[in-house]
Amino acid sequence: MEKLNNNIDRSWIDKLKKPLIISGPCSAESEQQILETANRLNSSYVQIFRAGIWKPRTKPNNFEGIGKKGLEWLHKVKKNTEFMIATEVANEEHVKLAISFEIDVLWIGARSTASPFTIQKIADALEGENNKIILVKNPIHPDIELWIGALERLFNKGIRKLGVIHRGFYTYKNPKYRNQPNWNILLNFRKILPRIPIICDPSHICGNKEGIFDIAQKAYHFQYEGLMIETHCNPDHAWSDSQQQITPEKLLKMLKKLTYVKKCDQKNKIDLDSLRIIIDELDENIITILAERMNISKKLGSLKKSSDIAIIQPNRWKNIMEKSIFLGKSLGLSEEFLEGIFQLLHQESIKIQNKIR
Numbered sequence: 150m151e152k153l154n155n156n157i158d159r160s161w162i163d164k165l166k167k168p169l170i171i172s173g174p175c176s177a178e179s180e181q182q183i184l185e186t187a188n189r190l191n192s193s194y195v196q197i198f199r200a201g202i203w204k205p206r207t208k209p210n211n212f213e214g215i216g217k218k219g220l221e222w223l224h225k226v227k228k229n230t231e232f233m234i235a236t237e238v239a240n241e242e243h244v245k246l247a248i249s250f251e252i253d254v255l256w257i258g259a260r261s262t263a264s265p266f267t268i269q270k271i272a273d274a275l276e277g278e279n280n281k282i283i284l285v286k287n288p289i290h291p292d293i294e295l296w297i298g299a300l301e302r303l304f305n306k307g308i309r310k311l312g313v314i315h316r317g318f319y320t321y322k323n324p325k326y327r328n329q330p331n332w333n334i335l336l337n338f339r340k341i342l343p344r345i346p347i348i349c350d351p352s353h354i355c356g357n358k359e360g361i362f363d364i365a366q367k368a369y370h371f372q373y374e375g376l377m378i379e380t381h382c383n384p385d386h387a388w389s390d391s392q393q394q395i396t397p398e399k400l401l402k403m404l405k406k407l408t409y410v411k412k413c414d415q416k417n418k419i420d421l422d423s424l425r426i427i428i429d430e431l432d433e434n435i436i437t438i439l440a441e442r443m444n445i446s447k448k449l450g451s452l453k454k455s456s457d458i459a460i461i462q463p464n465r466w467k468n469i470m471e472k473s474i475f476l477g478k479s480l481g482l483s484e485e486f487l488e489g490i491f492q493l494l495h496q497e498s499i500k501i502q503n504k505i506r
């Protein structure tokens with residue numbers, strides 16, 4: 150790990166203006182859309198223009214990307230503007246094509262990072278391409294080792310210009326986010342690999358336009374080195390991720406409002422505000438889980454009603470209490486606290502079930 154950390158080549162980002170801003174549409178759709186979006190982005194704020202050419206979609210029969218011809222449009226942007234160009238690659242063919250169109254930055258998507266076979270094939274295809282900047286998005290689930298494993302596979306093939314993108318994780322179903330940010334995991338990641346540039350992708354964390362500013366500001370608070378934010382010349386008509394894309398003008402307004410305090414030497418220092426951000430996020434998760442638990446209580450209530458079973462089952466309750474106290478104590482929680490919490494949970498659950506009766 151130390152070898153990886155010490156040998157990361159930061160020259161590409163150190164020479165760029167901080168914070169680094171990557172922006173552009175979720176997907177390339179037409180030449181006109183690509184050129185117009187790029188023209189409307191302000192190059193004194195944005196350094197890298199992004200667009201997806203091949204789109205990993207959860208289900209088939211959605212727009213899966215425009216393919217190779219989109220690379221020609223991106224190449225035009227590269228020739229006619231100051232932007233560097235970024236796109237997502239997910240297999241050897243994508244890597245070869247992106248290289249042949251002189252794409253500067255290749256990013257690896259969250260679904261690909263989660264698959265060691267896929268990453269290995271991408272890494273093999275990149276062997277010898279030591280000048281490319283490769284950004285690795287976090288895997289969809291919060292597994293730091295898997296994420297670092299992807300970096301190691303690339304490193305083993307000679308790739309040194311590396312960076313990572315925090316795009317959130319699929320964990321709790323907090324309605325505020327498409328993907329849970331989990332700042333705490335990112336702080337742990339940074340402890341392991343302090344030299345690797347971390348970029349935040351508020352668009353894919355939020356899945357909506359409204360939350361982007363707040364997440365971007367938090368990323369700046371944690372001293373991320375940049376942001377990747379999706380912009381589109383006509384967001385409401387975007388072919389993918391239309392809910393989360395904003396116009397280039399709205400991006401500029403937002404960037405002007407964000408405050409970036411550079412305190413590089415203290416990167417690892419956790420201050421009061423950082424801890425509060427993490428506590429707030431954990432509290433939201435607790436509420437999300439409580440809501441899910443009480444929904445199950447409702448189902449339980451209906452089932453007990455239709456089967457004519459008593460709401461209060463003393464043995465079951467005793468068992469829950471014992472198991473929970475055992476687990477909680479092993480994690481360092483006090484018995485008194487656990488008892489209090491579980492008494493409240495039980496009371497609420499009974500109230501809900503009584504209502505159904």
Ligand code: PEP
Pocket residue numbers: 175201205257258259260286316353
């Ligand atoms: C994207 O950046 O458009 C994308 C598909 O991202 P992710 O891999 O984070 O879902």
Ligand code: MN
Pocket residue numbers: 175176379389390
């Ligand atoms: Mn997208």
